[in-house]
Amino acid sequence: MDTVRSGRPDVVDVAATAEHTHVDGVARAGGGPAFPDHHPGDGTLVATIEQTSPALLEHAVAGAVAAQPAWAATAPHERARILRTAADLVDRDAERLVALVALDNGKTLAEARGDVAVAAAHLRSAAAWAPLLEGATLPADGTSLRMTFREPVGVVAAVVPFNATLMFAAQKAGPALAAGNAMVLKAPELSPLAAPELAALLVEAGLPAGLLQVVQGAGDVGHALVTHPAVAMVSFTGSTAVGQQVMRDAADGCKRVLLELGGKSANIVFADADLDAAVHAAVGGVFRNAGQRCFAGSRLLVADSVADEVVDRIVAIAEGIRVGDPFDPDAQLGCVISPDHEHRILAMTAAAAAQGARVLTGGARPPGVHPGGAFVAPTVLDVPDDLPAVPDIVREEVFGPVLTVQRFRSPEQAVALANDTPFGLVGGCWTRDVELALGTARAVRSGYFWINSYGALALDAPIGGVGASGVGRELGRIGHEAYTELKTVVIDTAPHRQPRWY
Incomplete structure (x- = not known):
């Protein structure tokens, strides 16, 4: 087995700032206890991250709650335009993002380029689905008209893993935003730098403040987010053990859960x-x-x-x-x-x-x-x-x-x-x-x-697991519909013909 070594190029300067929480369209210091982020390739300190304080987390959720109704009322084609613009900005900043991913996560430059490219693809896919989240007209019986509508769930809490943070952040934020939701996303403690970068690019693309909030910290921050009464849905990717805890945490509020967990394939x-x-x-x-x-x-x-x-x-x-x-x-x-x-x-x-x-x-x-x-x-x-x-x-x-x-x-x-x-x-x-x-x-x-292949995911096909590998599906039509509520509306066209119950 060959081994290779080379010096790390000084291409990403993230250690100079302590502002890694992104709330209401602005990068902020978290206000909580600090924890280090090390480059796993050599152990050097990349950045010191302040955990998002309980007060700032509360502010982040409140900001998402306040911003979501106007976004839900925004035309789907306008939501799609913003997501496409954000994808273009990811492409524009690709080399900087590639270096950031490799620095933060330790994957090779080639693999980091793949993550960045797929993140942009997720945003474009979500943009394509924004105007296509359709309801249906159901067969009528002559006295009523029955139909269904796809509506946003409200505020989504998202927790993403360290292994492909930028990609998973886009995979969750894109469909949630396309459907008219707001999202509060907890960055992984071991790879905290990419998620706030995505939020900043979405704001630059025109996303109104408050619709994608990024918070930092360990499991206690995730627990506070998942159990927050204003959160309607939890989208989690990570280990089975933590996913099981997320299910228990979400049960108290009867929150919808979308869980992509471990595998042994x-x-x-x-x-x-x-x-x-x-x-x-x-x-x-x-x-x-x-x-x-x-x-x-x-x-x-x-x-x-x-x-x-x-x-x-x-x-x-x-x-x-x-x-x-x-x-x-x-x-x-x-x-x-x-x-x-x-x-x-x-x-x-x-x-x-x-x-x-x-x-x-x-x-x-x-x-x-x-x-x-x-x-x-x-x-x-x-x-x-x-x-x-x-x-x-x-x-x-x-x-x-x-x-x-x-x-x-x-x-x-x-x-x-x-x-x-x-x-x-x-x-x-x-x-x-x-x-x-x-x-x-x-x-x-x-x-x-x-x-006769292994490992290439199709972005237009749903993925998810059974058993200890999760609940629900992401990607494709089903994956985008997962971020909506289905409402049935019945119009009675002849109410005078309805029999009286008494």
Whole structure:
């Protein structure tokens, strides 16, 4: 495995300001306790963030409540125009945003460019849906006219994860704003810088103040936001454990919840697959973004007859991946989000080895990386099928560059292995047999499934999970309608003909 290092270019100066809460169209100091934001590539301090104080959080929610009715009354085409303009501004500032994402999150420049491009695409997609959130006219019975309307829910609380903060902020804010809502968004504590930048660009694009508020802090800020009585809906992306707490917090106010949670997704390779395509997609499916993706293909299930060839090829590729400084253009895999997360990943890998899994490559920090950075080498674990118990790592989300490999001897066994987890976010399979492919897609318990590809999300198709992977769907028509309330209106055209109840 190659390692690369390069000095970080001084391209983003964010440490000079303490104003990372964005309320009523203005960047502000949070007013609460300060916490550090470190670059995970070398551990250096990037910025000192003030947590949003309870008083400022209350002000942020009140501002969203005050701004939302006028926005709901704004013509959908005008909302769309503002969102398109914001997307153009993201494109204008792309290189600065790319550097900010890499600095804050530790992903490579190439991956950061992807995040920025997808953020702009989310805003444009939301703009396209703004005038298309239609109701319906229902069949009449001769005495009434029945119809439905899509109306905004009001104020939406959003909580986004550290692994793609700018992208997820756009993915949530775009549809919510397109539907006429206001949003108060909590930035992730480990990656706090991108969300307020998006809010500033939306204000520059013409979004009225108060419609996208960004607050900072840890779980107590999220709890205060989710439980606020003025919040009508919670849109959360993150771990299953926190998502379960969000559901409990939202229950008291009977708030609508949209939850995209963890995953432990199976990528199934049948014996007749195009093995070259399957191998390269499997590598990208688990190692991209250092494995810090909810839909990572972290479980490879491969037919026994081709398993040795597939695994040998994956290991060879993994050992050649260039790991290093996110700002080095030659780096293919950057760092994980923090030293604590690095230690957790390595501890899980060591525990799996102790339970009988064989470490084929990785399982440690890669050589030559910055000593202050948080890095994990691309790791492949072979899980024999004769172990007394399946290692915990096969069912638990690692959120790092770790692939487990299990062999199967029949399609039925492959499906059983794929479903042997509480998660159900995504999955995939590789085969030239259409009947086998579609049968597997239907049998695997997941909300999204690829056939002969893995990892590319279509922005016009809904995504979400089942079981421990969440509630509801984002993206596509369903994902945009999730931010609306459906109201039925009945007009009685002949009230004098209605029978009297008495």
